[in-house]
Amino acid sequence: MQSKTDKKQISHPERPVRADRNVAYRExxxxxxxxxxxxxxxxxxxxxxxxxxxxxxxxxxxxxxVLIDDPRNILKRDAIESLxxxxxxxxxxxxxxxxxxxxxxxxKAESSVRPRGNGxxxxxxxxxxxxxxxxxxxxxxxxxxRASDIHFEPDIRDLIMNxxxxxxxxxxxxxxxxxxxxxxxxxxxxxxxxxxxxxxRLPQDGKIKHRVPDSGDIELRVATIPTQGYVExxxxxxxxxxxxxxxxxxxMAPETLEKFRAILGKPYGLILLVGPTGSGKTTTAHAAxxxxxxxxxxxxxxxxxxxxxxxxxxxxxxxxxxGLDFSNAMRAFLRADPDIxxxxxxxxxxxxxxxxxxxxxxxxxxxxxxxxxxxxTIVRLLDMGIDPFSFADSLLCVLAQRLxxxxxxxxxxxxHPAGDEIQDLARHYGERAFSLLNIPCGDMLTLYRPGGCxxxxxxxxxxxxxxxxxxxxxxxxxQMIISRRSIAAIRKTAAGEGxxxxxxxxxxxxLQGETDLLEVLSICMR
Numbered sequence: 153m154q155s156k157t158d159k160k161q162i163s164h165p166e167r168p169v170r171a172d173r174n175v176a177y178r179e180x181x182x183x184x185x186x187x188x189x190x191x192x193x194x195x196x197x198x199x200x201x202x203x204x205x206x207x208x209x210x211x212x213x214x215x216x217x218v219l220i221d222d223p224r225n226i227l228k229r230d231a232i233e234s235l236x237x238x239x240x241x242x243x244x245x246x247x248x249x250x251x252x253x254x255x256x257x258x259x260k261a262e263s264s265v266r267p268r269g270n271g272x273x274x275x276x277x278x279x280x281x282x283x284x285x286x287x288x289x290x291x292x293x294x295x296x297x298r299a300s301d302i303h304f305e306p307d308i309r310d311l312i313m314n315x316x317x318x319x320x321x322x323x324x325x326x327x328x329x330x331x332x333x334x335x336x337x338x339x340x341x342x343x344x345x346x347x348x349x350x351x352x353r354l355p356q357d358g359k360i361k362h363r364v365p366d367s368g369d370i371e372l373r374v375a376t377i378p379t380q381g382y383v384e385x386x387x388x389x390x391x392x393x394x395x396x397x398x399x400x401x402x403x404m405a406p407e408t409l410e411k412f413r414a415i416l417g418k419p420y421g422l423i424l425l426v427g428p429t430g431s432g433k434t435t436t437a438h439a440a441x442x443x444x445x446x447x448x449x450x451x452x453x454x455x456x457x458x459x460x461x462x463x464x465x466x467x468x469x470x471x472x473x474x475g476l477d478f479s480n481a482m483r484a485f486l487r488a489d490p491d492i493x494x495x496x497x498x499x500x501x502x503x504x505x506x507x508x509x510x511x512x513x514x515x516x517x518x519x520x521x522x523x524x525x526x527x528x529t530i531v532r533l534l535d536m537g538i539d540p541f542s543f544a545d546s547l548l549c550v551l552a553q554r555l556x557x558x559x560x561x562x563x564x565x566x567x568h569p570a571g572d573e574i575q576d577l578a579r580h581y582g583e584r585a586f587s588l589l590n591i592p593c594g595d596m597l598t599l600y601r602p603g604g605c606x607x608x609x610x611x612x613x614x615x616x617x618x619x620x621x622x623x624x625x626x627x628x629x630x631q632m633i634i635s636r637r638s639i640a641a642i643r644k645t646a647a648g649e650g651x652x653x654x655x656x657x658x659x660x661x662x663l664q665g666e667t668d669l670l671e672v673l674s675i676c677m678r
Contacts, residue, residue, distance in 0.1 A: 177223040182250040188258035200350035302388040306334040308381035345374040403617045421548035422511040426523045433520040454481035455496035482506045495519040511546040526550040526623035527642040544633040552621040557613035563603030600665045621654045
């Protein structure tokens with residue numbers, strides 16, 4: 153009489169049963185007549201199975217038969233059951249050579265029956281010359297077009313591979329490639345950034361060093377993300393963008409630039425540079441450091457990542473995996489005889505407290521923070537638990553900033569605004585403050601709007617410029633910090649002492665013909 157176990161065993165060429173602590177594992181030899189289990193293979197990758205030495209053979213009566221080199225390996229079995237999303241697995245033993253033969257046979261059979269354009273072409277490899285050339289050309293073209301990011305996006309609905317560039321803050325479609333290229337492109341990028349090409353289920357991060365013809369070496373930060381439909385998106389951030397910008401090149405308002413320069417001349421204190429990700433804080437910080445960088449001054453920076461390098465400045469890259477974070481680097485700096493310290497991000501209480509303490513003990517500290525405006529930054533740090541007396545004593549200024557797109561000089565269109573548009577400008581600026589600007593009306597005032605030409609890819613904008621809000625730590629502001637006053641109260645006092653808000657400076661740039669109101673309102677709020 154045949155047992156249940158015998159009924160479930162596959163009818164393949166067999167060797168004697170291998171016993172292991174009262175458990176019998178059937179051994180299976182390679183047989184080219186065994187069909188590929190297409191459904192089971194759809195979620196698995198050829199390289200991964202060859203590396204891990206296992207392969208599914210078939211699914212029968214609700215159980216999956218898996219061929220494995222060592223059925224006693226509990227860790228490997230747990231990984232297999234996790235991937236297959238079931239505990240109903242029957243393990244069969246085979247030699248390494250037989251498993252590799254089965255894998256080669258199954259994936260060859262699978263590719264031959266898969267509809268072209270609806271899946272992967274196994275003949276396209278990440279090492280193919282065309283794929284290598286394609287990825288290099290995309291990176292070179294992105295750099296040439298001044299892109300900050302490159303997005304590789306497989307589209308499972310239209311079965312194409314989209315590549316988009318972020319230029320001047322906007323994602324613009326660059327090209328589409330055949331859907332069959334998706335895995336080879338992603339694998340090529342993973343190889344360039346030393347990532348695991350067999351891991352497709354988890355996000356991965358890495359870096360690429362790439363040489364652009366006639367422009368030298370650049371560095372790219374890589375992020376891979378698994379997305380719906382068992383595909384992966386990849387985003388490349390171009391980190392190296394050439395020379396350091398000077399303060400004079402940041403397009404600050406003359407009054408703001410003059411005040412900020414004076415503050416940078418202070419021997420010690422805390423300078424906060426704030427704004428969302430991608431608002432240009434690191435560029436401003438290095439422009440300030442370039443002004444302060446002298447042979448007789450010791451400057452330490454800790455950044456994540458180090459995007460801009462300067463001669464004479466000692467720069468440290470954060471490495472979270474080994475415990476080198478901002479606070480640990482700060483602690484080391486204070487024992488390393490600094491004059492000036494720049495902290496890439498003040499994201500927790502410990503780093504913030506050390507920054508405040510360092511600035512009150514004779515050091516000039518520059519740091520960035522992710523907040524929306526200058527008055528909000530003060531309240532945010534107090535909410536972190538920073539002592540208000542020490543904070544008020546150390547603070548020199550808060551410089552908030554945004555990046556706004558500039559109108560393309562080749563195609564921007566002049567026009568005379570109607571009365572309601574001027575009223576709209578006044579309402580956003582503040583009617584009382586706007587009246588003091590003595591702006592002419594009617595045909596006496598000329599503004600500009602976006603056009604569209606090949607130079608700007610038809611967008612009407614080319615390049616970006618900074619919009620700044622400088623809050624200086626006057627005696628009144630220091631007293632408000634100690635009293636823990638509200639954001640609105642701090643903003644009102646700062647405005648009364650001459651602070652121009654982000655929105656106001658943006659509108660001034662509209663009046664100067666450098667951008668338009670819709671663009672300013674897209675990045676600034678009152």
